[in-house]
Each structure stands twice: as structure tokens, then as C-alpha cells.
Amino acid sequence: MKLFLLATLNGITVAGLYFIVAIGFTLIFGLMRVINLAHGSLYILGAYIGYDVATSTGNWYLGLAAGGVSVALAGLLIQSTLLDRIQGQEMRQSLVAIGLSIVIADLLLARYGGLAYQFDPPAILYGSVPLPIVRAYPTFRLVVVGAAVIVGLVIWLLVYRTRFGIIIRAGVDDRPMLSALGVNVPLVSILVFGLGAGLAGLAGVVGGSALSISPGEDARYLLSSLVVVIVGGMGSLSGTAIGALLIGLAEQIGLAYFPTYSVIVSFVIMAAVLALRPQGLMGRPE
Amino acid sequence: MDVSKITRILVVALLACGLAVSAAAQTSVRIGGVMTLEGPFTVLGQEAVRAMEMAFEEVNYSVAGKRIEWIKESSDGRPDVAVGKARKLIEQDKVDILIGPMSGGEGLAIKEYAKSVPGKTILNGFSAAQETTLVNPAPNFFRFGTDGAQWQAGLGSYVYDVKGYRTAAVVAGDYSFGYTQVLGFMTEFCAKGGKVKEKIWVPMGTKDFSSAIARIPDKVDAVYVMFGGADSVNFLTQYFQAGGKIPIIGGSNVTEQTVLSTKGPFQRHIIGIPSAHMVADGIEDPAYLEYVAKYKKRFPDGLAAPSAPFYGYYVATKAALTALAQVGGDLGGNQGKFREALAKLKLDTPTGPVILDENRQAIANIFVTEVAQRPDGTLYTKVVKVMRNVNQTLGQPRDAFVARGVPSRDNPSCP
Numbered sequence: 213m214k215l216f217l218l219a220t221l222n223g224i225t226v227a228g229l230y231f232i233v234a235i236g237f238t239l240i241f242g243l244m245r246v247i248n249l250a251h252g253s254l255y256i257l258g259a260y261i262g263y264d265v266a267t268s269t270g271n272w273y274l275g276l277a278a279g280g281v282s283v284a285l286a287g288l289l290i291q292s293t294l295l296d297r298i299q300g301q302e303m304r305q306s307l308v309a310i311g312l313s314i315v316i317a318d319l320l321l322a323r324y325g326g327l328a329y330q331f332d333p334p335a336i337l338y339g340s341v342p343l344p345i346v347r348a349y350p351t352f353r354l355v356v357v358g359a360a361v362i363v364g365l366v367i368w369l370l371v372y373r374t375r376f377g378i379i380i381r382a383g384v385d386d387r388p389m390l391s392a393l394g395v396n397v398p399l400v401s402i403l404v405f406g407l408g409a410g411l412a413g414l415a416g417v418v419g420g421s422a423l424s425i426s427p428g429e430d431a432r433y434l435l436s437s438l439v440v441v442i443v444g445g446m447g448s449l450s451g452t453a454i455g456a457l458l459i460g461l462a463e464q465i466g467l468a469y470f471p472t473y474s475v476i477v478s479f480v481i482m483a484a485v486l487a488l489r490p491q492g493l494m495g496r497p498e
Numbered sequence: 499m500d501v502s503k504i505t506r507i508l509v510v511a512l513l514a515c516g517l518a519v520s521a522a523a524q525t526s527v528r529i530g531g532v533m534t535l536e537g538p539f540t541v542l543g544q545e546a547v548r549a550m551e552m553a554f555e556e557v558n559y560s561v562a563g564k565r566i567e568w569i570k571e572s573s574d575g576r577p578d579v580a581v582g583k584a585r586k587l588i589e590q591d592k593v594d595i596l597i598g599p600m601s602g603g604e605g606l607a608i609k610e611y612a613k614s615v616p617g618k619t620i621l622n623g624f625s626a627a628q629e630t631t632l633v634n635p636a637p638n639f640f641r642f643g644t645d646g647a648q649w650q651a652g653l654g655s656y657v658y659d660v661k662g663y664r665t666a667a668v669v670a671g672d673y674s675f676g677y678t679q680v681l682g683f684m685t686e687f688c689a690k691g692g693k694v695k696e697k698i699w700v701p702m703g704t705k706d707f708s709s710a711i712a713r714i715p716d717k718v719d720a721v722y723v724m725f726g727g728a729d730s731v732n733f734l735t736q737y738f739q740a741g742g743k744i745p746i747i748g749g750s751n752v753t754e755q756t757v758l759s760t761k762g763p764f765q766r767h768i769i770g771i772p773s774a775h776m777v778a779d780g781i782e783d784p785a786y787l788e789y790v791a792k793y794k795k796r797f798p799d800g801l802a803a804p805s806a807p808f809y810g811y812y813v814a815t816k817a818a819l820t821a822l823a824q825v826g827g828d829l830g831g832n833q834g835k836f837r838e839a840l841a842k843l844k845l846d847t848p849t850g851p852v853i854l855d856e857n858r859q860a861i862a863n864i865f866v867t868e869v870a871q872r873p874d875g876t877l878y879t880k881v882v883k884v885m886r887n888v889n890q891t892l893g894q895p896r897d898a899f900v901a902r903g904v905p906s907r908d909n910p911s912c913p
Contacts, residue, residue, distance in 0.1 A: 215713060219709045321540065326535075326540030326543065326727075327760050328728035330761065332762065340741045350708075350736070426538065426541075427536065428728075432703075463706070464706070464708070465709070467700070467706075467709040471699055
């Protein structure tokens with residue numbers, strides 16, 4: 213009972229992290245049809261920048277903000293100088309993004325080396341909280357879930373309750389028509405890319421505090437984002453949440469009960485979804 | 499430009515490369531290095547690069563009048579990638595000698611590959627799975643470092659006698675090096691009468707260990723943990739975050755310098771963790787102190803002290819250079835003379851003498867340690883016991899030792 217409860221809690225908390233990373237990924241895909249294969253690099257870039265700011269100022273919250281804002285700016289730059297020029301050419305955009313991710317990974321390795329880094333979050337977020345049955349649970353993991361819920365709500369409000377959101381949704385459905393109505397679609401694309409990138413950077417700081425930052429995390433979170441959005445449905449907010457929960461729970465419950473095969477569980481889920489509902493659980497058919 | 503023209507240019511370019519290779523072969527020795535510069539073992543790979551660099555610089559990149567050409571390739575810790583890179587170095591770059599790889603599974607795969615290139619010599623870097631040299635060894639694969647089971651010599655007795663632990667649970671990486679280390683620890687701990695109640699194997703690539711931690715039983719005296727690099731940092735952090743109170747016994751790389759040099763909240767909890775390894779930061783032998791001083795001077799941006807992977811690649815490179823010097827750089831006759839010299843080599847290393855057994859596996863000193871803090875705040879491994887000249891069968895007769903089978907998830911067992 214205790215083990216099951218702990219594994220479930222762990223699954224939900226890890227899902228929170230996957231959600232924050234994948235939501236930016238799915239936003240970018242939804243509007244621009246770009247599979248941003250540099251998304252993992254943006255995650256790790258935000259983590260390292262946030263780490264520098266947090267350690268030099270001694271303030272974890274500043275680090276969090278810096279991770280999000282700086283990577284959002286980097287995203288604006290990437291979209292406006294590189295990807296926007298080749299809009300609509302998926303293969304080229306993917307290749308440019310892969311190239312970019314390799315360059316970023318090597319630059320970060322040169323600057324930060326291979327050692328793992330860890331944030332030192334404020335004591336109030338860091339200890340453990342008493343809970344029934346499982347006794348103590350790390351506070352920060354609950355913070356991750358809280359952060360995911362807030363991010364999810366804000367994005368939902370933005371997309372479904374604001375004028376900017378209407379433009380984004382219209383862009384998802386019919387780009388040329390939106391453009392004909394006088395909306396500056398490239399500008400909207402740049403802003404959405406910045407937003408998605410910023411979320412990846414933010415997730416970097418959150419993930420780096422819950423676990424640690426080290427080279428290779430970029431590929432790991434890119435992969436988890438891909439699996440989450442494939443399961444949930446590309447471009448769908450609720451799908452991303454469901455996908456993240458499914459994958460997080462499968463991973464942790466697998467690790468608790470059948471560790472040898474836990475690695476393949478997420479891929480089995482992905483294969484099943486692709487076979488039965490190729491557009492993802494909440495995705496719309498093409 | 500038409501296709502045939504491109505082909506012609508390619509052929510010319512290829513020929514030019516080939517000519518360059520054969521021209522260089524007479525005046526130089528090509529030494530390849532395979533190390534992990536990607537993935538969770540990146541920091542170990544960086545140390546390996548530093549190690550080979552320092553060893554080559556000591557001889558000014560020349561041995562027996564020949565210039566040393568050094569070509570390195572990065573693996574990510576997976577056996578197939580390591581073999582791919584070894585192939586590339588031997589078959590395309592035409593290296594004479596290969597040094598590597600880093601991790602257990604890679605070592606097993608490269609040993610098998612070694613059998614298909616009998617004219618080349620491979621010196622193991624830091625990989626330490628037991629069966630690499632214990633079972634069906636390759637005649638051209640030399641390991642001047644001890645293996646993961648040897649590294650645990652003395653630890654089982656130490657925690658039983660001194661710490662008074664009688665029962666333990668094991669949480670370890672689910673791969674050959676993990677099995678090897680657990681076998682090394684359990685051989686002594688179980689012989690003393692200790693019991694290992696539960697073994698939790700965690701798949702490679704796991705970053706979030708919380709559900710594995712949840713499976714640790716409450717009623718054991720200690721938890722034996724075996725992870726390396728960033729994985730060790732993650733495990734320790736999550737263990738203490740989850741309010742873990744049971745004392746930890748560290749596998750070799752848990753309290754290794756690549757972990758101790760990592761800044762983070764977990765550092766507050768790890769002082770006093772016992773472990774054992776082929777190196778220790780607290781060795782006070784003059785040769786070791788000189789080696790540390792040299793490392794710090796050469797790599798001011800390196801770790802607080804040279805790590806175990808540094809030592810592994812450094813000793814392997816030194817062994818290759820020493821044997822090359824002994825045979826005057828003669829690599830003719832399928833490197834027969836060179837290999838003979840390697841097999842007979844008695845190498846003085848910073849941690850003491852190393853000799854090889856009949857399977858070309860090192861016999862060397864092992865250090866039982868505890869994590870301690872220096873006055874300047876840096877953490878190091880303090881030596882509490884030295885085990886001299888530990889061999890691969892841990893002092894037991896070879897036949898009996900081999901008969902017990904290769905280490906696996908269920909071997910050994912003493913519940």
C-alpha cells in the first residue's frame with residue numbers, strides 16, 4: 213500500500229515536470245507545425261543560466277526567472293533568425309534544430325564541464341512534509357506539481373480566454389486565412405516560439421532543482437516530450453496533461469514493481485496509442 | 499558537376515589520405531582513446547582525456563624516437579556505440595594501440611571485438627566488469643586497473659566488524675558493473691555472516707530514483723548503493739530528500755571525486771559514508787601526493803583531486819608507453835614483442851605496484867575509505883584500511899572462484 217501510494221505520488225510529480233517541458237513543445241508544434249528538436253537543449257540551457265544566476269545572487273527565485281526569460285529571448289532569436297526563414301519546410305527546420313541542439317550541447321559542455329550541478333532551493337521548498345501512510349514526502353516534488361498546475365492554468369487562460377489565444381487557435385486551423393485577415397502571422401509565430409522556449413527554460417530550473425543538471429539531459433527531455441505529445445496528441449493542451457500523467461505514472465510504477473522492464477513501458481504505451489489512435493488520445497485527426 | 503566527377507574527386511581524396519597514413523606510419527605510433535564525452539558519464543570522459551594528455555605530455559608525445567599521434571573518439575556508455583568507435587579508430591584511423599573504454603558493458607563488448615583484431619592491442623581504460631578478463635579473455639586485451647569486485651575488497655569486513663552492520667539492502671545499477679560490485683561487497687559481507695535482505699536493480703538511464711528508494715525495506719542496518727557520476731548525485735539527493743535515515747554503504751563510484759566535487763545540498767549528508775576503490779584522495783604516499791600536485795598544476799579547472807577514471811586511463815597509458823619504450827617502439831610481428839613486454843610489466847603507479855595475472859588482469863592495492871571534509875570545505879575519501887595486492891579471485895583459488903559463476907542479479911545471494 214505504502215509502496216503503491218509512493219509510486220503514484222512519484223508518478224504524478226514526475227508528470228508535472230514532463231508537462232511543463234512538453235507544453236512548450238506542443239504549443240510550438242500546434243501553431244507552426246515545427247517539431248522543435250532543439251527543445252531539450254533549450255531546457256538544459258535554461259537550467260545552466262538559472263544556475264549561474266541563482267548561485268551568484270543567492271536567490272533561487274531569481275534563477276527561476278532568469279532561466280525562463282533568457283531562454284524565451286533565445287527562442288525569439290532562434291525563430292526570427294533561423295526557423296522563420298524556412299517556414300513550411302519541415303525537413304529543413306528539423307535539420308536546423310538538430311544542428312542547433314548539437315552546437316548548444318557542445319558549447320555548454322565547454323563552459324560547464326561534465327559535472328552534475330544542483331540548485332540549492334530555499335529551505336521552505338526543500339525539506340520534506342509529513343503525509344499520512346507514506347510518512348514524509350519531499351516538499352520540492354509537490355512544488356513541481358503546483359508549478360505544473362499553475363503553468364497549465366495560465367496557458368489555458370491565455371489560449372482560450374484572450375485575444376492572443378484566439379489568434380493562436382486560428383493560426384492552428386488556417387494560417388493563410390489568418391494572414392489574409394491582417395494578422396502578422398510571422399510575429400505571432402516568433403512570440404509563441406519565445407513562449408514555448410521560455411517554458412522549457414523554466415522547466416530546466418525546476419527539473420534541475422528536483423533532480424540535477426548534467427550533459428545528456430537535453431536528449432532525455434526531448435525524448436520524454438516527444439513521447440508525451442505523441443501519446444496525448446500533438447498540439448493539444450489537455451492531451452499533453454493526460455500524456456504526461458500516463459507516462460509519469462507508468463515510469464514510476466514500473467520502476468517500483470517491475471524495474472527490469474520499466475524502460476519499455478512508456479514505449480509500449482506509445483506504440484499502443486499509435487496503433488489504435490494515431491493522432492494521439494486528444495489529438496484531432498488530420 | 500556530374501556524378502562521375504564527384505566520384506573521381508572522392509577517390510583522389512581517399513588515396514591522398516591513405517598515402518598520408520602509410521607515410522606517417524613509419525615515424526609515429528598511433529594511439530586511440532575511447533571515452534565517454536556524452537551522456538551520464540561525461541565527466542568521467544573528460545577525466546580520461548586529461549589523463550591521456552598528462553601521460554603523453556610527460557614523455558613529450560614521443561616514445562622510442564617515434565612521435566605519438568593521439569586520436570580520440572567519444573562513446574556515450576553504450577556497448578554498441580563503444581564498439582563502433584573502436585572499429586572506426588582501428589579500421590579507419592589505423593591506430594596501433596587502443597585505450598578504453600569507460601564503462602562495464604562497453605568493456606565486455608570491446609573485449610569480444612578485440613578477438614577479431616588480433617594484430618592490435620587494447621588496454622582497458624576504466625571499465626571494470628569482472629567477466630571481461632575472468633572468463634574467455636582476449637589475448638590482446640590488457641587491464642592494468644582492478645575490476646569492480648576487487649575494488650570492494652575489505653569493505654564487507656569493515657562495515658561488519660567496525661560499523662557493526664549485520665543486515666543490508668542493495669540498490670544498484672542493473673548492468674554488468676553493478677553486478678560485479680555487489681558481488682565484491684557480498685563475498686566478504688556474507689562470508690562474515692551478514693545478510694543481504696533485498697536487492698533492488700535500477701535500469702540504466704533512470705534519473706528519478708524515488709520509486710526505487712520507496713522499495714528499500716525499513717528493517718535493515720544499512721543500504722549498499724552503487725551508482726556513478728550524475729546518477730549517484732541524483733540518488734543521494736532523493737534519498738535524503740525522502741527522509742532516508744538508514745546508513746549508506748557506498749559502491750566505489752558513489753563517493754568518487756566526480757561526485758564529491760559536485761556542489762549541492764546532498765553534500766551535507768554524505769560525510770562518513772564508507773566505501774572502497776582502487777584510489778583514495780587521502781593516500782599520503784609521496785608518489786601519490788606528487789601525482790595529485792601534478793594534476794592540479796596541469797588542470798587548474800579540473801576536479802579538486804584526480805578521479806578514479808583519471809587514474810584508470812593514466813595507468814593504462816603509462817603502461818603502454820613503458821612497454822613501448824622497453825621494446826624500442828617495435829610493433830612488428832603483430833605486436834608480439836610489445837605484448838610480451840606488457841604482460842611482464844611491473845608498473846609503479848601512484849597507488850602502488852601493479853602486476854598482471856595470467857589473464858592480463860591487474861593485481862593491485864585497494865583502499866577502504868570514508869568520506870571526510872578538509873578544513874577548506876572540500877570533501878575527500880579518507881583511507882581507513884589498505885588491502886595490499888588484491889587479485890581478481892579475491893584471494894580464493896581460481897577454479898573455485900570461477901565455478902561460482904559470473905556475477906548477475908541473483909548471484910551471489912545470502913538473504
